[in-house]
């Protein structure tokens with residue numbers, strides 16, 4: 754949709770969107786990362802601003818993307834930095850959308866100097882510590898009326914389909930809305946298009962057809978607007 758064709762239904766609404774993928778350092782040159790491009794989060798921020806919202810985008814690592822028009826952009830790197838930035842913004846936000854791919858674990862030790870290989874010592878073993886679940890914290894600290902939106906990239910497996918896993922995750926996380934993308938086989942990561950479902954805590958399940966990430970963003974904001982009206 755052309756920006757001037759979009760509704761101005763987020764006028765006066767303060768939103769925080771997280772985007773990109775966090776990096777957890779192993780040493781000064783290496784990190785554990787993930788394949789998030791950041792494109793979906795940036796599309797969410799851009800569309801929200803076009804619909805009149807006051808937007809802060811907290812972004813970790815992305816493919817080269819220009820700052821979206823109309824957003825205040827805060828750049829972070831690690832899950833812990835993203836956590837601090839998101840909580841600082843969420844304290845005054847009406848809506849928080851966690852589109853970032855947050856590392857579940859970080860290396861327990863971060864070497865101050867580059868890790869070297871040596872024939873005299875055994876090869877290193879990386880021990881991981883668990884990172885805080887930012888979305889769960891947001892739900893716990895939620896302000897009255899604040900809408901919290903999560904994302905889940907799922908693969909189907911022997912325990913259930915993408916949708917089965919997503920329904921369980923929505924319950925476990927306690928978010929108002931969960932956007933579910935099927936991943937694997939080149940789906941979602943880094944592509945221009947996205948598809949999936951939008952699950953609501955009220956039991957609504959909206960299929961999202963394959964389309965531009967801006968289209969998915971519009972579907973999410975439509976659902977957020979109807980949640981705010983309740």
Ligand code: CTP
Nearest residue numbers: 851853855857884885886887888903904905906
């Ligand atoms: N998330 C978060 N903090 C984390 C991990 C994830 O806030 N430490 C958020 C993501 O931004 C996303 C949602 O939680 O909005 C779901 O992420 P996902 O990785 O699918 O869920 P997990 O609870 O980490 O479960 P899994 O074991 O499947 O990775």
Ligand code: CA
Nearest residue numbers: 854855856857
């Ligand atoms: Ca995870």
